[in-house]
Amino acid sequence: AQSVSQHNHHVILSEAASLELGCNYSYGGTVNLFWYVQYPGQHLQLLLKYFSGDPLVKGIKGFEAEFIKSKFSFNLRKPSVQWSDTAEYFCAVTTYSSASKIIFGSGTRLSIRP
């Protein structure tokens, strides 16, 4: 069965630090990859997505993620975080054969010290 692993459960950074959140998935076929963000008290919202093409994907608010097929990874990065980036981040995957059945990782809580 497909699964998504996020190894960092809670990350604490100072403002202006660089961020990288890990995400690995297990599935041998074609996948669509997502990062969702949940700000305190708000809906889950899409940060960025990868369907095909350039494996380096740019998202909103300066985030980017790189799909490395050989490593089954889709790590999220941001060169300089802000206090407003404090949120829960979820990596997710759908497969070509089941495009609507999204599998989420366990999430990474990001806390930014002002």
Added chain:
Amino acid sequence: GAVVSQHPSWVICKSGTSVKIECRSLDFQATTMFWYRQFPKQSLMLMATSNEGSKATYEQGVEKDKFLINHASLTLSTLTVTSAHPEDSSFYICSAELAGVNTGELFFGEGSRLTVL
């Protein structure tokens, strides 16, 4: 962007009663909606896929008689927790996919927190 709204945002009920949670797509039609359950500090767990005009598809381990899902229109799906017990207390979230689009990009509701006393 597409907006999904849930109601109520939070509800407290007595053990043994039933609670209905609504999920509406406000500015788009959704033939498919999804219901999730989220435990504290854990990920979203897909409970069921709600298809407009047909029966919901439940994930393994989810009791369909316990969690009744109805998707009577292209903009509304409801989840009814029947004979709720304290262990049903959780955060329930719905999501919707744009009709005719099958990419996995979903729009989420704000969630409904259920507390069963």
